[in-house]
Each structure stands twice: as structure tokens, then as C-alpha cells.
Amino acid sequence: MTPSRADPGPSRRRERADGGRATVHRVYVKICGLREPGHVTAAVEAGADAIGFVLTKSSRRVTPARARELASAVPEHVLTVAVFAGEPSGEVRAAALEAGVRGIQLHGDHPHEDFTALKDLGLTLVRAGAAGTDLRCGAFDEDLLIVDAPRPGSGEPWDWSAVRGRPQGRWMLAGGLDPSNVAGAIAAARPWGVDVSSGVELAPGVKDAGLIADFVTAARGAAGTAVGEGEGRATPR
Numbered sequence: 001m002t003p004s005r006a007d008p009g010p011s012r013r014r015e016r017a018d019g020g021r022a023t024v025h026r027v028y029v030k031i032c033g034l035r036e037p038g039h040v041t042a043a044v045e046a047g048a049d050a051i052g053f054v055l056t057k058s059s060r061r062v063t064p065a066r067a068r069e070l071a072s073a074v075p076e077h078v079l080t081v082a083v084f085a086g087e088p089s090g091e092v093r094a095a096a097l098e099a100g101v102r103g104i105q106l107h108g109d110h111p112h113e114d115f116t117a118l119k120d121l122g123l124t125l126v127r128a129g130a131a132g133t134d135l136r137c138g139a140f141d142e143d144l145l146i147v148d149a150p151r152p153g154s155g156e157p158w159d160w161s162a163v164r165g166r167p168q169g170r171w172m173l174a175g176g177l178d179p180s181n182v183a184g185a186i187a188a189a190r191p192w193g194v195d196v197s198s199g200v201e202l203a204p205g206v207k208d209a210g211l212i213a214d215f216v217t218a219a220r221g222a223a224g225t226a227v228g229e230g231e232g233r234a235t236p237r
């Protein structure tokens with residue numbers, strides 16, 4: 001992984017009310033399930049770090065060809081990710097190459113071997129699962145980890161605070177986030193980044209540019225956990 005792809009930039013030192021100094025980490029933001037060029041532009045202009053295209057069974061599904069079309073408009077500094085859930089690694093490989101994305105997200109019960117089988121592509125690998133999975137980013141040789149609700153893409157909130165201090169490394173919180181609750185969720189779970197789909201939609205699969213901008217602004221107003229400090233302590237890849 002090229003560091004800039006998933007690098008949130010330098011943490012800032014902020015003066016605390018008691019005169020001490022706290023490190024404020026710029027929260028990494030991924031907007032998932034995009035299907036329209038206008039929404040891709042909205043996410044890029046809002047300052048998203050990563051954009052996801054769902055290539056698995058979902059109301060948000062796009063074809064690899066459509067994902068390629070959408071990804072072609074995304075600048076280099078924004079990570080483009082193809083999302084899969086349960087497909088064999090050979091199928092994932094072919095679809096991701098056709099889509100021309102820079103990252104692959106495997107959701108759910110993909111075994112370690114699937115990540116190993118895709119490693120030679122040189123793409124950013126993202127592992128996603130619910131809180132019961134291994135919460136160490138890198139445990140499956142992945143570059144980024146998403147800790148999600150039991151039903152991905154459902155928009156259902158869960159007890160985000162339950163994982164506070166448990167995941168290690170570059171991990172994103174997901175599941176039921178929206179512009180109104182993302183700052184509270186970040187305060188509760190102290191993730192390195194956040195990922196959203198339903199919370200920036202008007203209806204399943206229908207994104208809204210205003211909600212995307214509101215979400216990025218709200219997330220960026222919150223202080224995330226820098227990897228290697230406090231609850232986020234880990235050795236990132």
C-alpha cells in the first residue's frame with residue numbers, strides 16, 4: 001500500500017482546557033455504495049479519503065464496467081474500493097481488475113487465504129466484519145479494517161462504544177452512521193476512521209450530495225484516534 005492512499009495526514013497537537021496537549025487525529029472517511037458520477041464528485045469535493053463501489057448482491061450493486069467509469073473520475077489521492085461479500089477470490093480478482101479500482105474490500109467470512117490470494121495485485125486490501133471478528137488490523141494481512149454492524153449496508157446503528165479500545169491499527173467504524181450521529185459515534189468508539197452508506201442516502205441506493213458533504217464535515221469536526229496512540233495502538237502495515 002502506498003502510504004498516501006490511506007494516510008489521514010499529520011495529527012495536530014491541540015491545547016486542552018487544562019493547559020495540557022492532546023493529539024487530534026484527522027478522521028479517515030470512506031463513503032460507500034456510490035452509483036452516480038455526481039455523487040462521486042460530491043464525495044471527492046467534500047474531502048472523502050475513500051470511495052466504495054458495491055460489486056456484490058445489494059441495492060447498491062454496480063457492474064465492474066460501471067465501477068470503472070465512476071472510478072476513472074476519482075483523483076489519485078482518493079482510494080477507490082470495490083466491495084465484495086463471499087465471492088471466490090478468483091472472481092474478486094477478475095472483477096476488481098475490470099473495475100480498475102485501487103482497493104478491494106472483503107466483507108464477512110472471507111478466510112485469510114482470500115487475502116493472501118489477492119496480495120500480489122498490490123491493491124489496498126480492506127477486511128470488513130462485525131464486532132465478533134478478529135479486531136486486529138493486519139491479522140488477515142489486510143491494510144485497513146472496518147468494524148461494522150451485523151448486517152452490512154443496513155443502516156442499522158449498534159452499540160459503537162462496545163468496541164472502544166479493542167480494535168487495533170487502521171480501523172474504521174461503520175454501521176448506522178449519519179451526519180447527525182457520527183461525531184458522537186467517534187467520541188464513543190474512538191476509531192481511526194469512519195465508513196458510511198445508508199446515512200448519506202435519501203432511499204436505499206440513492207445518495208444525496210448534501211448529506212455526503214454534511215457527513216464529511218461532521219466526521220472531520222471530531223477527533224479520531226491516531227494509530228500508535230491510546231486505544232488505537234498497533235503496528236500498522
Ligand SMILES: O=C(O)c1ccccc1NCC(=O)[C@H](O)[C@H](O)COP(=O)(O)O
Pocket residue numbers: 032033052054056057058059060083084085107128146148149151152153154155156174175176177195196197198199
Ligand atoms: O452497502 C451494501 O449494500 C453492502 C452489501 C453487502 C456487503 C457490504 C455492503 N456495504 C459495505 C459497506 O462498507 C457499508 O458502507 C457499511 O456496511 C455501512 O453501511 P451503513 O450502515 O448503511 O452505513
